[in-house]
Amino acid sequence: MPESVFRESAVEPHTQSVPLAHLSLELGHLYMEDFETGPERLREHLSEVRVWVDAARASAARRAGLKRPRISTCFLIDDYFTRFSTPAELVPLVLEEAAKAGLVIDYLARESGCVVADRIELAESVMHRLVESPPPGSNGSRPPVSQTGWLANGQRTVPSRSALAEIITWQPPQETAARNHSVFMDVELWSETDKGRLWSCPFLAAVWQLARLGLLRHLGEPVLVPQPWTGGDFPRDWDELPPLLALNDSAAPFSAYRTCTLMPNRFLAVEDAVRLILDQVDVDAGALEQVAVRSAHEGVAVPGAVAQRATYVFYEEPANYLLSEGT
């Protein structure tokens, strides 16, 4: 059948593609408490990370069947939960410590960029895409995406009164995908504060993972696009720094088929929550298709489920952190 001559461009949805590397490797995530303990702590962290970076590179090369797979590195600084220091002070320090450890940071992101980037409400748009995993018996009558701000991997405990009124019988929660026994998890996605909605760390980390996997779009356009800093010295205010800073002209693309995140083992619970969230996000179908087609074409087909594309290395906390915590 011949195509129609008449077209209305507004009618045809269009998803713009983004360049993709094989692996997006996150070298660190800096919080105020890490910074406060001094540059030694950062140095310790990066020296430890260096060991695992080599392993992650080797793994990506083996998987892609290439000597030099496209790998980009990124680093995240928290400027959302607590504001500390300034880009002028902190960014050169991070870059210098990375260089000392033999590492190159290709992209540097601000955590608040996962909330709003270039005036686009990323966290909110991901929230609209949550499709809760239905416990058995869900036939469409449950209200859609919880208005409670919590997301679980199963059915919560529902206190029910027994026939004899006063006694409340306890019902255990149940993980939907349990194997014999449940590991039930309930994740707080946001809380309401005087200053508005405060997104939780796991939720923002899920947005961050989606950005690194090249699966975020706004009206079909890429979001959180890396921008270089051309203004000389880094600014004194975090808001003046682009949400995602490109630091290396010759770097592989920021987004990738897979992610690998290197972090201290205290983040294990947070990242488990991130996977729970990723497993319940209905991502842009066009973006998903583009990644599937291109990765298959390169012979490195990605897992169908998005959460499976994120991998981690959890390493032992540097010793001086524990010492400083004790003092």
Next chain:
Amino acid sequence: MADAGRPVRSVLTCGEVRTCLLPSFQSLDGRAAAQLLRLRAGEHVRLSERPNLYARSPQVLTGVDCRLPTSNGAKVRGVGTVASRAALTEGRVLQTTAYFSAPADGPDVRRPWGQYLVRPGVVEPFGKLPEQATADGVLRGARRGELDLGMIAEGLLVQLVRHPLLDQQAPFKCRRTHLRWAARRAPEGEGPSLDRFTLAEDGLRTVELRVPESVPAAAVAGLCEDLALHDWLLTTVLHILQNSRLGAADGPAAVLALRPAVDHLLHLWMPRAHVDRTLGHLWDELERAPGFTRQWQTLVQRIRDQLAVQAISRTTCGSSSTST
């Protein structure tokens, strides 16, 4: 893992469309329609201005894990997502649709949820899908605890009609209609066909189709929305004509009763305006018998005749009163 990326070969696509008048005194322009149908922040509302103003929301998903409706009592558990969406025609007629596709069979265990989410609008049966019994079950309507497309479509409709953009001042009263549809896969090498369109009671209509595997579920949903829209127009205008008690009522009362049809509905008739080109010809069946457009034209003609008669009698009354 490879399984999750494999495209689903669906053998059955089912849905339910709910159609109603937008509860707003003024019809919405394109901008307002886009605002109403913005179900997701980062996604486009499709807005078309030719050949008529038509807006369609992005698709949203509802996760389900329950028994599929079956006509023979077979108990089949299905897991996956039901797609739903809304459309607004000429800023006046609101429709919501919930639909899903199902493959011939599925694994006997529930898989990680993320694997269902990458196949939006697909519900997988545990084991083998009783195709005809499920199609019939959907058309009959869900029983307690079974997958209920009507409830999902209604949920979206209720959410939309409560939107603050709407003043709840519908220009006239009319009923909602429900259209349930089931499309089984057409035999290899055969094109799409419309097998049955049934007008049941209480505003319920059912449609049975056959479509080749290559036709996307969303295109079938689009055809059924178009059928539902035009069936609703016929039903509503017929109702207005009946209520006007043509001939029996006195002149001005009849004109008043017919006016909503003229103001809000007569310009909406435009079969297959936004139907996928591969399915547009299925309308031909309905045009042959019972002849949807033929009936519509007759209704429109009756309304125009009536208004013309009233206008003439008013001028003749007016002129005769001045001559005496």
